[in-house]
Amino acid sequence: MYHSKKSVTIAERYSFYNQVPSSEESVTQFATALRQLAMNCKFERFLDQALRDKFVCGLRDSGTQKKLQSGEDKADKLTFLGALEIAVTMEKFTMGVRELETVLHTARPSITRTKVKVEDGSCFRCGKPSHKATECRFIRFLCRSSGCRDHLQAVCHSRNPSDCERNHKAPVHKVNDNAEEDEHSSDDNEVDLFQFKNKSFS
Structure with missing residues (x-):
């Protein structure tokens, strides 16, 4: 035991x-x-x-x-x-x-x-990295794609006109709708188009 x-x-x-x-x-x-x-x-x-x-x-x-x-x-x-x-x-x-x-x-x-x-950020108005968006020369231009003021077509992300405030002056007409434009020619066309509009309706 x-x-x-x-x-x-x-x-x-x-x-x-x-x-x-x-x-x-x-x-x-x-x-x-x-x-x-x-x-x-x-x-x-x-x-x-x-x-x-x-x-x-x-x-x-x-x-x-x-x-x-x-x-x-x-x-x-x-x-x-x-x-x-x-x-x-x-x-x-x-x-x-x-x-x-x-x-x-x-x-x-x-x-x-x-x-x-x-x-590495780029200016959202024109797409170029050399300056700030507040210093961009396209700040008052109209986008030919959406009609928005303050950026170019090359960097446009809005396809709805109601997304931004349209210019209440004469409408902007697109040119060369069927042509493919590079970034630089697109910028110059928009500048010329804006200047042409101002001269025509001044």
Whole structure:
């Protein structure tokens, strides 16, 4: 009978000392599992020491292990609950650092794209990158495609006349409807057309 009880105790302690945390298990969950396994190990007055030693040795994070083992005099006075408290604090710190790195890694590409867009931006009135839109010489010209004032046909994105304010003077007529014009000839035609309109209706 005595031999049977001793065998059971050894088996319980074997399970206790071989317990390892899973990859998704927190330090608190690991500590709870050790408490449950230790209930039938009969550690008696050595219970806290056994829990502390197994807890420290079973931690996955080597940095936390080194922290708990630093200083032999302090390590001897360290309790199971004290070790658990330190491990929880370091676990939260590590998780916070990882979350911050994730946020920075996610935000960095958008910041880069915005910067490139500003540096490589072109004037939305004529499409040329050599000046700002507020300094563009086509700021008061009419687009032959939409009838909008302030940009050229070559850079027009609106096909609906109601999208912008039309010029209330004489309508602008398109020329060479069937001809394909490059960007420069399109700009010059619109300038000439606008000047011709002003002369005709002045």
